[in-house]
Amino acid sequence: MSVLSGTMAYQPFRITHELRLSPEQIIEKLRLFKFKPLHPQGLDNDTHGWVSYQSEYDHEQVISTADCYFDQKIILAMRMDSLLVPKQLLRALVKKSLAAYQRDQKKPPDRVVKKEIELAEAHSLRSRILPKTRIIEAVWCLSSQELRIFSRSSSQVEKFLELFQDTFLLKPERHDFIESSYYYAQKHADLASLELLSHQPVFLPSSRVDIQ
Amino acid sequence: MTNHIKDIARLRESAGFLGYEFLTWLFLLLDREQAQEQVSKIIDHELVLGNRLVTCLLNHKEQKTSIVSPLLEESHEIFASLQSGHLVESMAINLRFSEINIGVLLHAFDGSFSQVKIKNNYDHDSLAEDQDSLSEQDKTREEIFLRMSALEDLEKAIDAFYQEFVRIRLSAAIYSNELAQMRQQISHRLNTYLSSSY
Numbered sequence: 001m002s003v004l005s006g007t008m009a010y011q012p013f014r015i016t017h018e019l020r021l022s023p024e025q026i027i028e029k030l031r032l033f034k035f036k037p038l039h040p041q042g043l044d045n046d047t048h049g050w051v052s053y054q055s056e057y058d059h060e061q062v063i064s065t066a067d068c069y070f071d072q073k074i075i076l077a078m079r080m081d082s083l084l085v086p087k088q089l090l091r092a093l094v095k096k097s098l099a100a101y102q103r104d105q106k107k108p109p110d111r112v113v114k115k116e117i118e119l120a121e122a123h124s125l126r127s128r129i130l131p132k133t134r135i136i137e138a139v140w141c142l143s144s145q146e147l148r149i150f151s152r153s154s155s156q157v158e159k160f161l162e163l164f165q166d167t168f169l170l171k172p173e174r175h176d177f178i179e180s181s182y183y184y185a186q187k188h189a190d191l192a193s194l195e196l197l198s199h200q201p202v203f204l205p206s207s208r209v210d211i212q
Numbered sequence: 213m214t215n216h217i218k219d220i221a222r223l224r225e226s227a228g229f230l231g232y233e234f235l236t237w238l239f240l241l242l243d244r245e246q247a248q249e250q251v252s253k254i255i256d257h258e259l260v261l262g263n264r265l266v267t268c269l270l271n272h273k274e275q276k277t278s279i280v281s282p283l284l285e286e287s288h289e290i291f292a293s294l295q296s297g298h299l300v301e302s303m304a305i306n307l308r309f310s311e312i313n314i315g316v317l318l319h320a321f322d323g324s325f326s327q328v329k330i331k332n333n334y335d336h337d338s339l340a341e342d343q344d345s346l347s348e349q350d351k352t353r354e355e356i357f358l359r360m361s362a363l364e365d366l367e368k369a370i371d372a373f374y375q376e377f378v379r380i381r382l383s384a385a386i387y388s389n390e391l392a393q394m395r396q397q398i399s400h401r402l403n404t405y406l407s408s409s410y
């Protein structure tokens with residue numbers, strides 16, 4: 001799902017902090033938390049960071065204002081790469097290597113050797129797997145300080161918000177029905193009534209609940 | 213953490229039912245015969261029901277009724293589920309204004325929007341001929357601007373309805389009358405289906 005896809009899904013947020021960043025300051029901060037790909041010989045299985053909008057798969061592309069800033073709106077693109085080593089395949093490879101060791105050395109491998117073989121196989125398998133890439137886009141409207149994150153996956157949104165906070169030191173607030181109720185009640189000096197509200201069912205649920 | 217953030221976090225714990233109550237109220241409002249008259253008192257655009265709705269029990273959210281129908285208001289399953297204590301969990305609506313139709317699935321739980329489709333979708337092909345001279349960058353700029361404007365209008369419309377709901381909800385007397393009207397509407401709809409089926 002992205003800003004320009006035919007069907008969109010998003011969650012609205014608001015930035016209520018008084019600090020206002022200019023587009024140039026935002027781009028500068030994005031560059032500090034730019035996406036770095038997983039190293040084939042590395043140990044990490046996950047990485048995420050900012051990429052240039054519409055050049056998400058070219059991590060070497062410099063993030064520039066011209067690519068991300070459109071009429072008071074910054075398009076943020078976060079790239080998440082993750083590697084998933086297939087456990088059953090790894091188990092089979094380790095078993096095969098352990099058998100080869102026993103055959104060559106004429107003795108069963110001890111605990112240290114087993115660990116070394118497991119690590120070597122995991123490392124070798126990891127270097128042959130391509131990471132799964134996901135792109136999460138968001139539109140940050142600088143005039144209204146609204147942030148729309150184009151994903152409904154709670155884990156992806158959480159990751160995005162985490163990176164957003166680390167990058168800009170700003171915490172977006174979820175703009176949902178509860179938040180709207182709060183500001184409405186505050187505006188009409190009726191916060192006490194809101195806090196005392198309890199659910200009033202239209203009809204009471206029947207006492208029998210089917211448990212399957 | 214400032215006080216208002218703490219207050220909102222506390223409210224999320226204690227008043228999570230508001231989104232569900234709102235969508236139920238909105239569905240019944242849009243189902244009424246004089247719906248568009250009432251809609252026009254709140255927003256300048258036309259708001260109609262879409263073709264998808266899910267209801268659930270507030271305390272047993274796994275107990276769901278899911279209805280997909282080109283005419284939601286003609287589906288007696290919705291009214292039957294409401295009468296058995298369900299509330300609306302997600303609902304498709306269409307907002308129409310000046311040759312643009314925005315279809316969206318609203319979610320009670322987190323106020324998020326999914327399946328958002330903007331008809332006259334502002335893709336490159338639909339841009340007017342006089343825009344052909346624009347560069348790719350300017351076309352993208354134009355598309356983003358138009359799409360975000362449509363989303364802002366959508367959110368403003370939903371906010372307007374929600375504010376009306378909260379106004380009613382915060383007054384015990386007004387909401388009590390509203391609840392009576394909602395119960396009557398559900399019972400009436402179910403009776404109509406039953407009598408027409410014989």
